[in-house]
Amino acid sequence: MLKFNCKNAASFLSDGELEALQAQLKIADCALHDGTNLGADFLGWVDLPTEYDKAELQKIKECAARLRREVDCLVVIGIGGSYLGARAVHSAFAQSLTGQIKNSPEIIYSGFQLSGDYMNELLAYLKDKRFAINVISKSGTTTEPAVSFRILRSLLEKQVGSDKAKSLIFATTDAHKGALKKFATEKGYQTFVVPDNVGGRFTVLTAVGLFPLAVSGVNVDELLAGAGQMQKLCAETKDLSNPAWKYAALRNSLYRQGKAIEILVNYDLRLNYLSEWWKQLYGESEGKFKRGIFPAAVSNTTDLHSMGQFIQEGSRNLFETVLWINNSNSVCLIPDDPQNIDGLNFLSNKNLQEVNHNAMLGTSLAHADGGVPNSLITLDKISENELGQLLYFFEYACGLSGYLNAVNPFNQPGVEHYKQNMYALIGKPGFEKQKEILEARLNK
Ligand code: PA5
Numbered sequence: 453m454l455k456f457n458c459k460n461a462a463s464f465l466s467d468g469e470l471e472a473l474q475a476q477l478k479i480a481d482c483a484l485h486d487g488t489n490l491g492a493d494f495l496g497w498v499d500l501p502t503e504y505d506k507a508e509l510q511k512i513k514e515c516a517a518r519l520r521r522e523v524d525c526l527v528v529i530g531i532g533g534s535y536l537g538a539r540a541v542h543s544a545f546a547q548s549l550t551g552q553i554k555n556s557p558e559i560i561y562s563g564f565q566l567s568g569d570y571m572n573e574l575l576a577y578l579k580d581k582r583f584a585i586n587v588i589s590k591s592g593t594t595t596e597p598a599v600s601f602r603i604l605r606s607l608l609e610k611q612v613g614s615d616k617a618k619s620l621i622f623a624t625t626d627a628h629k630g631a632l633k634k635f636a637t638e639k640g641y642q643t644f645v646v647p648d649n650v651g652g653r654f655t656v657l658t659a660v661g662l663f664p665l666a667v668s669g670v671n672v673d674e675l676l677a678g679a680g681q682m683q684k685l686c687a688e689t690k691d692l693s694n695p696a697w698k699y700a701a702l703r704n705s706l707y708r709q710g711k712a713i714e715i716l717v718n719y720d721l722r723l724n725y726l727s728e729w730w731k732q733l734y735g736e737s738e739g740k741f742k743r744g745i746f747p748a749a750v751s752n753t754t755d756l757h758s759m760g761q762f763i764q765e766g767s768r769n770l771f772e773t774v775l776w777i778n779n780s781n782s783v784c785l786i787p788d789d790p791q792n793i794d795g796l797n798f799l800s801n802k803n804l805q806e807v808n809h810n811a812m813l814g815t816s817l818a819h820a821d822g823g824v825p826n827s828l829i830t831l832d833k834i835s836e837n838e839l840g841q842l843l844y845f846f847e848y849a850c851g852l853s854g855y856l857n858a859v860n861p862f863n864q865p866g867v868e869h870y871k872q873n874m875y876a877l878i879g880k881p882g883f884e885k886q887k888e889i890l891e892a893r894l895n896k
Pocket of ligand 1: 531532533534588589590591592593594597651652653654736864
């Protein structure tokens with residue numbers, strides 16, 4: 453079961469500081485259930501693990517089972533909340549060297565950026581592969597995935613013909629509206645629903661995450677079950693013994709002391725996309741009204757040799773949240789060497805995981821001594837159940853934190869600004885005036 457420990461932050465807190473936030477947490481917590489605060493239309497994620505549409509889940513599993521038999525790879529097209537959840541969980545189960553889960557279709561991501569070189573590489577890679585497409589966009593109008601879908605659909609139709617392509621394209625989008633829904637209905641693609649009341653970055657436990665994960669071989673029932681365990685804990689425990697309450701209280705206490713940057717730290721590069729998912733979840737949810745904790749991430753011990761100096765001795769506006777997995781999947785023993793020229797025999801027959809663990813313990817103490825409070829989230833192992841708990845824990849604490857900071861954690865109005873400028877510059881109809889203004893500014 454997920455555990456949260458903030459011993460290495462205790463000396464940064466005054467007596468009773470976390471407890472003093474309990475009254476505000478209680479209000480925030482109520483609002484997540486009764487919809488009495490901002491963003492009340494986007495609370496569908498709170499009950500998702502237990503309330504998930506069973507018929508849709510069954511369909512997801514059936515389609516995924518067919519694809520596992522029929523294709524070499526699934527291209528997941530989406531950006532932001534429409535791909536990061538799947539990528540986070542998929543990467544955690546993948547082999548570090550290949551980025552893929554053994555004996556399963558490859559999961560390849562597209563539509564999350566606009567590099568033409570990436571796209572050409574992908575087109576060349578897919579040329580002799582049996583592939584399917586899962587295009588994911590709640591709005592159905594986001595430029596990056598829409599462009600990527602047009603290009604990849606064209607390749608697939610050329611490779612297998614339009615009729616066969618139909619059975620290999622899956623659209624995950626709004627139940628009724630949007631360009632993608634319209635297109636999918638016209639073409640007769642299988643569609644999955646992004647529920648109206650779940651915002652993009654909270655959709656990992658909907659078809660957005662579950663379908664690609666089921667194709668990759670992840671046990672989605674167990675993922676939902678783990679999330680359900682954390683949902684139950686959060687529904688029943690309304691004090692600081694709830695790890696989500698404690699995490700929300702700690703990060704907000706530290707923020708109010710001027711610690712404006714939170715670094716999520718892992719010690720296993722398979723968790724790097726979990727950090728990317730977390731960065732989006734917290735960054736987009738909290739960064740509003742010129743306020744908010746800036747979410748950053750490092751992967752150790754790699755980054756101790758790049759960012760470690762800054763964390764130890766740079767600006768003191770940081771705190772860390774360390775994610776540690778108690779049990780590795782395998783044992784890797786360091787061999788004995790009778791000659792011991794490298795002087796490493798003190799490590800002979802030790803499991804590398806034990807060395808990594810001591811690196812984590814030593815680093816956390818050093819950073820606390822250097823003025824960087826840190827807390828520790830532990831999972832027993834990388835399993836669907838434990839990852840499900842972790843996803844829900846972060847979502848719940850994010851909802852609480854947003855309300856503690858008096859922002860709507862479920863919107864992202866600031867994202868529109870770049871879109872308007874990009875539309876104007878690439879010549880989207882309706883943006884002619886804005887194009888003139890921007891081009892004049894750029895040519896100055
Ligand atoms: O959290 C969010 O709502 C966003 O990050 C969206 O997920 C992202 O912008 C993609 O949007 P869409 O699914 O509409 O293409």
